[in-house]
Each structure stands twice: as structure tokens, then as C-alpha cells.
Amino acid sequence: MTPVSDLGEFGLIRHLTEKFPLRNASSLYGVGDDAAVIDNGGERTLVTTDILLEGIHFNLEYVPLRHLGYKAAVVNFSDIYAMNGTPRQIVVSLGVSGRFSVEMLDELYDGIRLACENYGVDLVGGDTSSSLTGLTISVTCIGSAPKDDIVMRNGAKKGDLVCVSGNLGAAYLGLQLLERERIALKDNSQAKPQFEGYEYLLQRQLKPEARKDIIEELRKAGIRPTAMMDISDGLSSEMMHICTQSGVGCRIYEDKLPIDYQAAALAEEMNMNIVTCALDGGEDYELLFTCGIGDYEKLLPLDKIFIIGHITDAEDGINLITREGTALGIKAQGWKAF
């Protein structure tokens, strides 16, 4: 028998789904982008889904249920924005073990509701079941977009600029901080966790936002990305997806990577490489996109957007250019590694 880890997350998805042909004319795009694209005759319908399992994606020792609900919804909205669409509806399925009370589920749903309010999304269905183990949350988000607006991962062209909508690595370092304090306080219920000076990292980990604002700014500025996705698994992994699917290579510059000072400080304190955190950390939920060099002037006034590199021929590979000018091949691993 073959262990799942032999294939890895992306390998497993490819292996399991490659034997499914698309039969319906309405199925415009299936597995392989941030969301599927469906044509029922009007605006395109976008569909994305995420499953969160206790002990794998969250630890209720330090993740408040309200934040968990918020995040479970927002990470799905992020996938719809990454298609240049608008999230409209969600359905939420829960598996709940006996240790959860109605009040705890209310907390979880308060978070989901706040996310729905903030992003103008409707909860339209779901399924609720008991569970023998912990908490499972499965969210599917439905979005819409005019046909010509949709941006896939496969449109990057040689010479395009590579852009990102915010700093990287902070959510990952927030998780390291939470984990460090959990272990430190394990046998000492008196002590309090030490979070001072790192509040931003916690916020990035516990209450991420989807970059609706960036989608609106790009539209206003008249910039249409050639390829786009959100950064959930880490910049390396996402650059790999865009380059592979677009049939191109890229050069990303180490000294252009936006990094928050709290992230840099904690990485230093914990003896971690901040560039590795920025490249492979994941859960930033920033938008990564490419656009034509002709959009350079339009990008300049947008101070939320960072140009971090450019697209090259496929033969050049996927490279990080270090501060010293060395080109290093980027290797990506899915964040949810088996």
C-alpha cells in the first residue's frame, strides 16, 4: 500500500481527480485554480471549498471559537477574490463532538456572522452532525463574476510584473508564537502568555482578512491581472502554481519581499530565517498576481501593492534572487503536508 505522504497534497489531488472528465457544458473550469467556474447562463458562478479539522488546522487551546469562525469564512472569500470575483454565499457543515455546548457553537457562528457582515456574504445552507472526535468545519463559498473579469492562474506572460498585496510570513510567526507560549505554560496555569510587542502577528494568524480592497483598487486603477491567486500555502508554493500553469518561470527578489518588523523581530528571537518564513509560511491570505509591464505606472500610486519580481521564460526556472545576486531555485511544499 502507498502512503499518502508519497504523493504529497498536490500530487494526491492530481492523482485522485485526473480521471474525472468534465461532461457538463456549464463546467467551464474544474480542479486546479482557486475556485471552479460555472456558467449557468448569466454571470459566472465561482465555487471554492475548505475543510478545517481540529488538531490539524486549529488548536482550541489558543484559538478562540469566534476567531475560528471568522477565519473559516474569510479564507474562502479570499479564494473568490483571487479569481477577481465577489463572494456571495456560503454553506457551512459542522461535525461537533459532545464536549461542545450550544454557547460554544454560538461563539463560532458569531465569528462566521461577523465575516459575512464585513464582506456582504449570505449564509444559505449547511449540514450539522455529531462527531466522535473533535470539531470539523467545512465551508463552501459561492461567488459571482462577469465573464470577462475572471482571472485564472494560467495567464502570466514573460515580462509581467509579479506583485503581492502585503507582507509575508507574519501569520506563520504568529502560529509559532502561540505554540511557544502554549508549551511554556503547559505546566503552569498561573503564568500568562507573553505576547507583548507581537500583537500584529497574532492578528495575522487568528483574524486574517481577505483582500477585497485590493480587488477594488485594481479595478479602479484599470489594472487587470494576467494571473492571480491568494497566498494560503506560502509564496513559494503559489509562485510554483502560477509558473507551472502559465508555462513560465520567474525571478523573485529577496530584498523586495515585504516583511513586517514584528515578524522580523520574532524570527530573530526564535532563531528562524525570516526569508524562509516569508516564502513558505503560508496563511498570509495576501493576493499574489502578475500584470503587464505596461501597468507599471498605474501600480506606482497603489501603496498597498509591492512589486517583488518578474516573469521569465519557463527554462529559466522559478528563482529567488538573493541580496547577493545569487539565483536560488525555489522549491514549494504544500502547507498542509501529509
Place this chain on the structure above:
Amino acid sequence: MTPVSDLGEFGLIRHLTEKFPLRNASSLYGVGDDAAVIDNGGERTLVTTDILLEGIHFNLEYVPLRHLGYKAAVVNFSDIYAMNGTPRQIVVSLGVSGRFSVEMLDELYDGIRLACENYGVDLVGGDTSSSLTGLTISVTCIGSAPKDDIVMRNGAKKGDLVCVSGNLGAAYLGLQLLERERIALKDNSQAKPQFEGYEYLLQRQLKPEARKDIIEELRKAGIRPTAMMDISDGLSSEMMHICTQSGVGCRIYEDKLPIDYQAAALAEEMNMNIVTCALDGGEDYELLFTCGIGDYEKLLPLDKIFIIGHITDAEDGINLITREGTALGIKAQGWKAF
């Protein structure tokens, strides 16, 4: 703290979702029917979701993974047919613990693929994650329907006929049989389970079908149901939903309930009440619908359809009329009781 069991499945869903208003014009109908209804400008889009958890919804000691995959997909298709729509796409999310190999997941996906082939549905996305515990499968199905075709649960009118598309209770008795044999063979690996004569019950439990054929027959016959849903939680529970949402009552006749002879025989053998099994067993995935009395002549040639009662005023309540002519109030419990 309030235990979830105080509210029950339907009470919990209502409690958690009642504070979510619908904001998007495209959200035509949210929580409360077999599927949500979305208007993106063309055909209506229908969305339904189900979550299956190991140890709650299935036991891998006797459910083959291929059957599990088939069933996980088909029960979602059934919800779309229950809206008088056509299932078109699914997204599948998995949580998989370390004891599952690639070959086991292949079995699961073989079942999903067979279901997709049989019903003409496309797999268009999903999420795959490791799990600390057992297997979790979350399926969301997207369907479509012309605006005027959609049948909700809330359209039943006084005088309407109550119809069902097949026999009831067999899937539940199949589960009882599997469970009985599992316990009997627990300490005896030599012996074989005794299934002879009850193959149909196993098929109903392990490989249910969605009644696509009934939807097509009704359409051909020119019958448009006034209310419809599929029977996943049991006839009692579903009649309660239709009557409550339509603001009506009903009379269901015990002697009209279609019951397979294998189901009757096993109930007898296991000393169970077959009528209770038919009313509360669940997982039949037959269609339950109401239609105008004027459709009576059109129904007669359709031998797959059984008329089991009629709709009354709400004040009359939801009643089972026994063989002796006594009216018993029907009480429903969600099948997935907490």
C-alpha cells in the same frame, strides 16, 4: 452551558442560522429547503452540502470505501433532484488519517466517479487534508434549474395528494442487519455474515440511488409537484418539514405505505415494528412530494409512484391513520440526532 442535545439537529440549525439575514439579491432562498437557490442571471443555481463522519454516518468495518464514495455523492444529487433541478457539479473535501493509503482513497474516488458517470455530474474542486482521527467527507453539490421548475417544500395545499417514489424502511433495516452481523462476528473471524435473503436491504443501505428517473417521469407526465423533498431523515421528519413550511396538516395512511417484503421479514425476525422503520428509518432517498388532486389521473399510470395520503388544514395536525382507522399524531426526530 446548554448541551447541543437540548435543541436537537433542526433546533440547532435554526438557532445558529436565524441571525443571518440575506443581503445579496442573488440569494433567493437560504437555509431550510433541500438546497439553496441562487440567481446569477441565467438558470437558477442550486447548492446543497452534506458532511459524513466516520463512526457517525458510516462504519468502515462493513461499508466498502467504493460504496461510501458513491453514497456520499448520490445523497447530494438527491437533494438537487428534490428541488426539481439537475445536479451538475460537486466539490469534495476530505480529512484523512494516517491509516488511509492512496489505494484506499482510490477506492473511495472510484465510487465518487461512478456516481458522477451515472448521473452526469462533474467533480470540479475540493480540499484534501490530513486528519488526526478518522475519515471525514464533505460534499457540496451545485445544480441548475430553469426558474419556473424549482419546487420548494412550502407549496403544499389542502387537498393535495401526498406521494412517495418507492418503498420505505429498507435502508434502515439494512443498517440493522449489518450491525447485527458485525456484533455476531466480533469474536469469530472464521464465520461469515448471514445476509442471504436480505440482499436488497444491503443494497438500499450501501448503494442508494437518487430518483432522477422520477423527476423525468413527472416532467413527461406533465405533473408539477406543489412541494417536494427527499427522504433522508425518515418520512415522519420530512412530512413535518413540508407541513410546517407549507402551513398545512396531513393524513398519511398506514396501509398505503410501500414496504418491501425483505424489510418486513427482517423486521419480523428482529422483533422490530416495520411501520416505525418506514416512518423513522431514514436514508431511503426516495422523493416525497405533493401534487394537486387534478393530477390524480396522470399519476395512475406511473407505477413507481405511491399515493400515501393527502394534505389537510394545519389545525388537523400531522397524522398517521392506522389500519384500524385511528389518527395518531406523527412526531419526527432528525435522524442524525445528537
